[in-house]
Amino acid sequence: MAVVGGLTGTVTSSASFAADDGARAPSTRREAAFTSPFTGLPAEKNPVLAVKIDNHEDARPQTALEDADIVGVEKVEGGLGRLFAIYSSHYPETLGPVRSAREYNVEQMRMFQRPALAYSGAREGVVDKIKKSPLYGVSHDDHPDAYERGGDHEPPHNLYGHPDKILAKAPGASEADDIGFRFGAEPGGGTPTEGRTVDYGSSSVSFAWSSEEDRWLASFDGAPAKGTSGRLLGGKTVIIQKTDMPPDSSGETPYIETVGSGEATVLRDGKAFETKWQRTSATGDTTYTLSNGERMPFDPGQVWLVYQER
Numbered sequence: 001m002a003v004v005g006g007l008t009g010t011v012t013s014s015a016s017f018a019a020d021d022g023a024r025a026p027s028t029r030r031e032a033a034f035t036s037p038f039t040g041l042p043a044e045k046n047p048v049l050a051v052k053i054d055n056h057e058d059a060r061p062q063t064a065l066e067d068a069d070i071v072g073v074e075k076v077e078g079g080l081g082r083l084f085a086i087y088s089s090h091y092p093e094t095l096g097p098v099r100s101a102r103e104y105n106v107e108q109m110r111m112f113q114r115p116a117l118a119y120s121g122a123r124e125g126v127v128d129k130i131k132k133s134p135l136y137g138v139s140h141d142d143h144p145d146a147y148e149r150g151g152d153h154e155p156p157h158n159l160y161g162h163p164d165k166i167l168a169k170a171p172g173a174s175e176a177d178d179i180g181f182r183f184g185a186e187p188g189g190g191t192p193t194e195g196r197t198v199d200y201g202s203s204s205v206s207f208a209w210s211s212e213e214d215r216w217l218a219s220f221d222g223a224p225a226k227g228t229s230g231r232l233l234g235g236k237t238v239i240i241q242k243t244d245m246p247p248d249s250s251g252e253t254p255y256i257e258t259v260g261s262g263e264a265t266v267l268r269d270g271k272a273f274e275t276k277w278q279r280t281s282a283t284g285d286t287t288y289t290l291s292n293g294e295r296m297p298f299d300p301g302q303v304w305l306v307y308q309e310r
Helices: 104-112 124-132 163-168
Strands: 049-053 070-075 081-087 116-119 136-139 147-149 159-161 195-199 204-210 215-220 237-243 260-268 271-279 287-289 303-309
Touching (some): 104 116, 116 163, 124 136
Parallel strands (some): 049 116, 070 303
Antiparallel strands (some): 070 081, 147 159, 195 204, 204 215, 260 271, 271 287
8 A cells, every 4th residue: 555645545535624725625514415416426515626647557556546526538649548537525635646737628627617627747838728727727836735756656656636735725616516417227228238448559448347346347458447545446437438639739649629529438337328428618518418318317426437539
């Protein structure tokens, strides 16, 4: 088990942080629980923290991905993969490793309105876009006190963030709100499937249905994905969202288009459901619709969102 800054990297309980430096940190006494729009489960209504997470082989296992409401998988340059994690229902004490942002993250993260975005480094043009956007960009470069290096990984794969300190830098971060997800009982139809794989060229992510755990277990590059806790990673629902990925303004990194429409395969309960996704604007919801016109209900619990090039 990795230890970061004297703290284990696998705290899973809901946090109750002191509100230092004007932070809108959550308290268990703050308000009654509500239903999270990200997981469909009871939760505190807390600010949204988005974190760019390293998924290089030298960065694994990651710390506290199992605590996220949503885990995203993205293609970056060279056919490699990168992750993002959305925290609101629960905050771990430590998370990471934290890595760099990309140009498309500005538009992508606006679905959460004005979240805190934790990242470490980006090219100058991307940093400028983040600073000019409504997002609360809390980078390691600008706020090193919210991060520390530690654990078992070698640099640059050993930077970890502390949610209480990151959120202290984003006192007006938006609270969790509807982004288009719907949760409920399994709909009719669907095709029984043992799993799916998305291949980016130099990396891949796979999901295998586990009836024993009643969730989809993730693998990175063919190896079971685990956290520093030793727990297997995976979600109750997996969305494989097919979209265009033209080069960004650098000409080197894919720009994942998250505004638009297209096909999406939703995995839940050991079945694959074919849907259509649509998002009309950067601040709009992303809807997933079945062929009969009804919204696709997700299985309550952690959601994985995987972008696949069409």
